[in-house]
Amino acid sequence: MKTRHKRLAIIASAVTALGVASILVLNAFQSNxxxxxxxxxxxxxxxxxxxxxxxxxxxxxxxxxxxxxSTTVRFAVTDTAQTIPVVYTGILPDLFREGxxxxxxxxxxxxxxxxADEVLAKHDENYMPPEAAEALEKAAKSQKASLVE
Amino acid sequence: MAINWFKYSSPASFYFLAGxxxxxxxxxxxxxxxxxxxxxxFVAPTDFQQGEAYRIIFIHVPAAWMxxxxxVVMAFWAGxxxxxxxxxxxxxxxxxxxxGAMFTFIALWTGALWxxxxxxxxxxWDARLTSELIxxxxxxxxxxxxxxxxxxxxxxxxxxxxxxxxxVNIPIIYFSVQWWNTLHQGASVxxxxxxxxxxxxxxxxxxxxxxxxxxxxxxxxxxxxVIILERESHTAWVAELRKKGAEQ
Numbered sequence: 209m210k211t212r213h214k215r216l217a218i219i220a221s222a223v224t225a226l227g228v229a230s231i232l233v234l235n236a237f238q239s240n241x242x243x244x245x246x247x248x249x250x251x252x253x254x255x256x257x258x259x260x261x262x263x264x265x266x267x268x269x270x271x272x273x274x275x276x277x278s279t280t281v282r283f284a285v286t287d288t289a290q291t292i293p294v295v296y297t298g299i300l301p302d303l304f305r306e307g308x309x310x311x312x313x314x315x316x317x318x319x320x321x322x323x324a325d326e327v328l329a330k331h332d333e334n335y336m337p338p339e340a341a342e343a344l345e346k347a348a349k350s351q352k353a354s355l356v357e
Numbered sequence: 358m359a360i361n362w363f364k365y366s367s368p369a370s371f372y373f374l375a376g377x378x379x380x381x382x383x384x385x386x387x388x389x390x391x392x393x394x395x396x397x398x399f400v401a402p403t404d405f406q407q408g409e410a411y412r413i414i415f416i417h418v419p420a421a422w423m424x425x426x427x428x429v430v431m432a433f434w435a436g437x438x439x440x441x442x443x444x445x446x447x448x449x450x451x452x453x454x455x456x457g458a459m460f461t462f463i464a465l466w467t468g469a470l471w472x473x474x475x476x477x478x479x480x481x482w483d484a485r486l487t488s489e490l491i492x493x494x495x496x497x498x499x500x501x502x503x504x505x506x507x508x509x510x511x512x513x514x515x516x517x518x519x520x521x522x523x524x525v526n527i528p529i530i531y532f533s534v535q536w537w538n539t540l541h542q543g544a545s546v547x548x549x550x551x552x553x554x555x556x557x558x559x560x561x562x563x564x565x566x567x568x569x570x571x572x573x574x575x576x577x578x579x580x581x582x583v584i585i586l587e588r589e590s591h592t593a594w595v596a597e598l599r600k601k602g603a604e605q
Contacts, residue, residue, distance in 0.1 A: 212440060212441045212442065215439070215440045215441075216440035216441070219436055219439060219440050219521065222521070223436075223521055223524065226521075226522060226525055227524075227525055230525045230529075234529070234536075242537055242538045243481070243482075243483040243484065243537065243538045243539050243540055244538050244540075245538075246538075264538060300477070301474075301475065301476060301477030302474055302475065302477075303406060303407070303475050303476070304477075308406075311540055326477075326478075327477065328476045328477045328478055328481065328540060329475060329476050329477055330476070330540055330542065331406055331407065331475060331476075331542055332542055332543075333542045333543045333544060333545040333553050334406075334545070334553045334554070335404050335407075335411060335414070335545060335553070335554040335555060335558050336402075336404065336405055336554070336555045336558075337402030337403060337404070337405060337555055338402075338403065338404075338405040339402075340405070340555060341405035341406075342405075
């Protein structure tokens with residue numbers, strides 16, 4: 209084996225070892241690397257108690273209520289299995305919509321309401337013109353209708 | 358007759374070959390950039406959710422892809438230089454770093470500009486954003502370490518180790534949106550799935566990606582030429598170039 213081949217083998221095995229080590233580390237950190245918790249995790253009490261954390265999910269359809277005299281908004285975050293009520297005072301991002309993704313940071317109150325001090329919109333990876341989105345929605349609706357019949 | 362590829366691994370012959378190739382890549386970069394921006398701003402339709410603001414994707418995604426891809430190429434050449442002691446490979450790695458760092462910065466910056474109106478924040482410490490920021494620090498670390506060591510051969514070796522260690526970050530950036538809950542959405546374009554973008558939007562983005570490739574190749578070749586001249590300044594052929602330059 210020539211010296212340079214030996215060197216290549218050493219480098220290759222060092223990089224491999226490093227890769228394996230980082231996989232193990234990342235695996236160990238898995239639960240600490242979550243950016244947000246789902247409503248189901250909140251309901252199962254898997255969230256840090258007494259500390260600020262983030263919940264993420266969809267804004268439940270028909271749940272958004274705005275107060276007339278202030279910027280306080282009440283809505284519910286759902287992952288379809290569990291739903292958590294949220295109250296927030298402040299300006300909402302443009303993409304905040306019912307049925308769309310949302311990530312809120314705050315604390316659980318004693319009454320089981322999530323008091324958010326920051327609300328972020330999480331959008332999906334789909335990009336299309338509005339006409340295409342409309343057509344998709346129509347197709348989904350007619351499919352639903354035919355299922356009901 | 359077979360082409361002798363090893364001929365071009367000599368800095369002297371590579372210097373002249375690169376000189377001939379640069380104008381071609383500059384030309385391609387300019388044409389593709391104009392075409393890509395035209396498609397991006399005038400042909401591609403408005404997005405159903407994000408309106409016109411999504412158009413920053415035509416800069417953001419190509420920059421983010423290049424930032425990761427260039428890092429892998431840089432680490433590859435740095436590793437080859439470390440293993441085989443080939444001078445040109447290490448010079449190439451050094452030439453790639455600033456362009457990679459620039460694309461990383463553009464990706465982070467356009468991401469912040471995009472995040473504010475859409476998500477409601479300039480920055481969050483989610484896995485995708487944080488790992489991309491680490492990539493910027495890796496590039497900066499590579500460049501500053503090389504700059505801090507006077508002997509270029511030793512600088513190459515030290516830099517190669519940083520570059521190789523940092524490679525683990527690339528799959529982390531790429532898969533972060535799948536492995537963890539992140540604010541950043543999943544990939545719109547991936548190898549094993551049909552792209553979740555309208556065709557004209559995708560075309561514009563891919564043309565911009567090609568333009569970034571051509572730009573990167575042109576700039577990196579140019580920078581490699583400068584590095585070759587600097588490091589080979591003691592050789593006869595560089596001395597001859599200098600003499601020719603002085604006469605003109």
